[in-house]
Amino acid sequence: MRLVYVKAELEPEELERLRLCTACGECIVECPVFKATGNSKHLPVNKGRALRRIVERSQGIVSSLQGQVPLREYFMRSSVSKLYECTLCGACTEQCKFDVKPDDLWYQFRRIMYENGFIPEGMKVLITAFKEKGDPYGMGRKMRLYWAKRAKLIGKIPINRKAKTVYFVGCTTAFTRINRVSAVSMAQILNAVGEEWTLLGDEEVCCGAPWLMIGDVNSAKESAKRNVEAIERLGAERVVTTCPTCFKQLKVAYPKLLERELGFEVIHATQLISSYLMDGMLSLREGIREIVYHDPCELARQMGVIEEPRFILTKLGVLKELEKRGLETQCCGGGGFLRAINEEISVKVAQLRVNQALETGAGILATSCPSCKMNLSEGAKVLNTNIDVVDLVEVVARNIEV
Amino acid sequence: MKGVFIPERDPRDAIRFVLRQAMEKGLLGGILGYRRNNSGLIYPYLFTSKEELSQLVPISPVISGYSMATLSSWITTNGYSGEKIAVLLKPCETRAVIELSKFDQVSLENLLLMTVECLGTYHVLDFIDMIEGGESPEESLLKSYYSREDDAFREACKICMYPKAPYSDLNLCFISLGGKGLVVETSSEKGYHLMEKLGFSVQELEDEALEVIDIRKERRKEFLEKSRQDLAGPEKINEFFQDCINCHNCMEVCPICFCEECFFDADRYEYVTRRFLNWSPKEGTFPLPEAKIQFHLGRALHMSTSCITCGLCQQACPKQIKLSEFFILLAEENQALFDYVPGRDPEEKPPIREFYEEELEEYTGGT
Numbered sequence A: 001m002r003l004v005y006v007k008a009e010l011e012p013e014e015l016e017r018l019r020l021c022t023a024c025g026e027c028i029v030e031c032p033v034f035k036a037t038g039n040s041k042h043l044p045v046n047k048g049r050a051l052r053r054i055v056e057r058s059q060g061i062v063s064s065l066q067g068q069v070p071l072r073e074y075f076m077r078s079s080v081s082k083l084y085e086c087t088l089c090g091a092c093t094e095q096c097k098f099d100v101k102p103d104d105l106w107y108q109f110r111r112i113m114y115e116n117g118f119i120p121e122g123m124k125v126l127i128t129a130f131k132e133k134g135d136p137y138g139m140g141r142k143m144r145l146y147w148a149k150r151a152k153l154i155g156k157i158p159i160n161r162k163a164k165t166v167y168f169v170g171c172t173t174a175f176t177r178i179n180r181v182s183a184v185s186m187a188q189i190l191n192a193v194g195e196e197w198t199l200l201g202d203e204e205v206c207c208g209a210p211w212l213m214i215g216d217v218n219s220a221k222e223s224a225k226r227n228v229e230a231i232e233r234l235g236a237e238r239v240v241t242t243c244p245t246c247f248k249q250l251k252v253a254y255p256k257l258l259e260r261e262l263g264f265e266v267i268h269a270t271q272l273i274s275s276y277l278m279d280g281m282l283s284l285r286e287g288i289r290e291i292v293y294h295d296p297c298e299l300a301r302q303m304g305v306i307e308e309p310r311f312i313l314t315k316l317g318v319l320k321e322l323e324k325r326g327l328e329t330q331c332c333g334g335g336g337f338l339r340a341i342n343e344e345i346s347v348k349v350a351q352l353r354v355n356q357a358l359e360t361g362a363g364i365l366a367t368s369c370p371s372c373k374m375n376l377s378e379g380a381k382v383l384n385t386n387i388d389v390v391d392l393v394e395v396v397a398r399n400i401e402v
Numbered sequence B: 001m002k003g004v005f006i007p008e009r010d011p012r013d014a015i016r017f018v019l020r021q022a023m024e025k026g027l028l029g030g031i032l033g034y035r036r037n038n039s040g041l042i043y044p045y046l047f048t049s050k051e052e053l054s055q056l057v058p059i060s061p062v063i064s065g066y067s068m069a070t071l072s073s074w075i076t077t078n079g080y081s082g083e084k085i086a087v088l089l090k091p092c093e094t095r096a097v098i099e100l101s102k103f104d105q106v107s108l109e110n111l112l113l114m115t116v117e118c119l120g121t122y123h124v125l126d127f128i129d130m131i132e133g134g135e136s137p138e139e140s141l142l143k144s145y146y147s148r149e150d151d152a153f154r155e156a157c158k159i160c161m162y163p164k165a166p167y168s169d170l171n172l173c174f175i176s177l178g179g180k181g182l183v184v185e186t187s188s189e190k191g192y193h194l195m196e197k198l199g200f201s202v203q204e205l206e207d208e209a210l211e212v213i214d215i216r217k218e219r220r221k222e223f224l225e226k227s228r229q230d231l232a233g234p235e236k237i238n239e240f241f242q243d244c245i246n247c248h249n250c251m252e253v254c255p256i257c258f259c260e261e262c263f264f265d266a267d268r269y270e271y272v273t274r275r276f277l278n279w280s281p282k283e284g285t286f287p288l289p290e291a292k293i294q295f296h297l298g299r300a301l302h303m304s305t306s307c308i309t310c311g312l313c314q315q316a317c318p319k320q321i322k323l324s325e326f327f328i329l330l331a332e333e334n335q336a337l338f339d340y341v342p343g344r345d346p347e348e349k350p351p352i353r354e355f356y357e358e359e360l361e362e363y364t365g366g367t
Helices: A012-019 A032-037 A044-058 A061-066 A073-084 A091-095 A102-115 A121-133 A146-150 A171-175 A177-193 A209-214 A217-233 A244-258 A269-279 A297-302 A307-316 A343-360 A370-383 A392-398 B011-024 B050-055 B068-076 B091-102 B124-132 B137-147 B189-197 B212-230 B233-240 B249-253 B273-283 B292-303 B312-316 B323-337
Strands: A165-168 A197-199 A238-241 A265-268 A290-293 A318-320 A364-367 A388-391 B002-006 B030-036 B042-047 B085-089 B111-116 B170-173 B182-186
Touching (some): A012 A044, A012 A102, A032 A343, A044 A073, A044 A102, A044 B249, A061 B030, A061 B042, A073 A102, A091 A102, A091 A297, A102 A209, A121 A209, A146 A171, A165 A177, A165 A217, A171 A177, A171 A370, A177 A269, A177 A388, A209 A217, A209 A244, A217 A244, A238 A244, A238 A269, A244 A265, A244 A297, A265 A269, A290 A307, A290 A343, A307 A318, A343 A370, A364 A370, A364 A392, A370 A388, A388 A392, B011 B050, B011 B085, B011 B182, B030 B050, B030 B068, B042 B068, B068 B091, B085 B091, B091 B111, B111 B189, B124 B137, B170 B189, B182 B189, B212 B323, B249 B292, B249 B312, B312 B323
Parallel strands (some): A165 A197, A165 A238, A238 A265, A290 A364, A364 A388, B030 B085, B111 B170
Antiparallel strands (some): B002 B182
16 A cells, blocks of 8 residues: 655635535536446536545645645545546536535646646647647647638738737647637627627637646746736737637636736637627628537526527527526536547536437537537537537528628 | 523623633633624624624524535634634534534534524525615514514524534524513533633532423424425435536535535535436336435434534525425434434534444344
8 A cells, every 4th residue: 555645735715615524415416527438437416526635635734734745646546536526617617516616626626636747648648748848738839820821811810910809720620620610700700790890810829728727826926927918919909709618718817827817808719709799790691400509518607698608599590408508507518528538428427418409409519618619519419310410500601681 | 590690781792791801811712703784794703803893793684605614614723722612603513513523524522502492494596685775684684583483584594493502612692581681501511710810710500401492392393293294205306306406515514414525515416317217127117317316314424413404405505406305304313313412412423433233133134
């Protein structure tokens, strides 16, 4: 039995929240990973207990009596594996009646594990590539505009110019084949409206949200600094993203990481498009019959953008609703590096969601997150159905009325 | 019964007073109890300075998540041998601590068990509802204690026969005094010495039984009768657990469950599809998720003779399965079989750790 000394530090407020857990079990029923696997090691309660064991031995009740107490290495390794088998969707936080905010604690838990050198096997290669190339896909900055080159947009879109609006593309949108079309669509929309906008081009680096998910706060700070500098140099008033992860990172995490207010506003593409529609700068034709909308966790539950996408979709056709929506949305399985660690579980979670969408009878499943689109398409492929998984901006771009 | 009578004070103040005295005189290194936060929620906390004691909740209206017994295990399993730590416990938690000490999961050496008399606690979800409704759970708890109304308490509490722990260092009794004063019963040597050193004179006091016991005896009989009917035969048991989703939350909170790593959490239970297909012709149908009945039975096998019937398993069940029916029935019958009362005496050996050649002849045939 090998023992390890673990240094774990939480803020007093975080430790208090952790201790407030009464293990009442309310969070259990909605956990998407548990729904898919039925394995109790994926439960929020189970992870919370592991975190408490570690923290109480390092800075809490146990250590204040006995000083540092070692933990079994096996326990640490099993904890790290269950910790990464989580999509960080926040369903547990939504259910919690005691204000524990578990999803925030999972970020801290991952940070503690990273700082003590416990990283799951599947992440090691990814982290090395991430460090080298600056993005979790290991593509490098030269590939940032590949989507625009493929669509023959170079020359038609402004890159790195002074402008009012900056479109922050994000790694998942720029680097994955299935999502390139979203970036192209967004560019088309911005051009159609006549917005004074620009891309950051190869000045853009990863938003840093993946670094927070891994637990490397310093790298996240580095990313934040570079992006904010690039954006502020262009004198932009607002930044728009199509990716909810980037949106949350820029809007919520950056001011905390940099410890200052940002000189610009951050909005999500759905917010921008719905404001265009309201101001009459953009009009859409009813191009589709029935569409069902999946709320991305980070956009709906964590950032509260719920009404805007629905407003846009009702202009396009008949909107069908899923039972789990808005704040109570169910995760697609694509978050929190679950896909990198255990693709099998990730696809299982996606299948649950696609099945719910199929029950509504709509032919199109729309979402507004590149990661959701990727994972739901994967789920639809495994289920062998022909439901069309699309990003909301694609549908908008296809149906602009000239 | 020997003890100290502290007259006129509110029992909560009296408990804080005794603890503050003990800390001032350096007799206690810390106190493990509940602390109240700004929004009225409570959480376990180790008090190490007497200034913090104003935030101590001596008579807690709930058992929150992991019971104090589990935490006592955490703070002593690594062989801590420093100052004494007082732990404020409910009678069921005290009994759990005694049981854990028999499985080498608690060392009683450094602990001072202070058991607060108890007629029951609220379900944690009722507790949060009360706070959100602007009601003070602590006040309503004391009110129902003094008027002996236990309707709002958890099911397991309503049939609990132990308002006082059979073994404890100090028993803090206040219910029969109706809010005016506190009796500190010195039930062990350790408790006696502490009170002596604090300058209290320990006297012979009259023993008063609480009148709820008789009502509860009746209630318990009815409860057990109902459980026997609900659990008669394998079909009924299958039906009883049909809603179980195998989340193992009952195991997480159980103060007795003494294994460090649960066998049912192991990867062994992640079968490949092929095995299910192999089973199905044999079994006809079998309930999914698999192994859930085995989980409950396996757990019962380990802990039913030490079960202190606290009902935390039921409080933790997200599917509201009446687990206390199952465990209280098993506990009652198995403990009667060995004439064993968990938490009665730290020196007593638990049945699961002992084997005699001549025992249970009606089951073993005397071999």
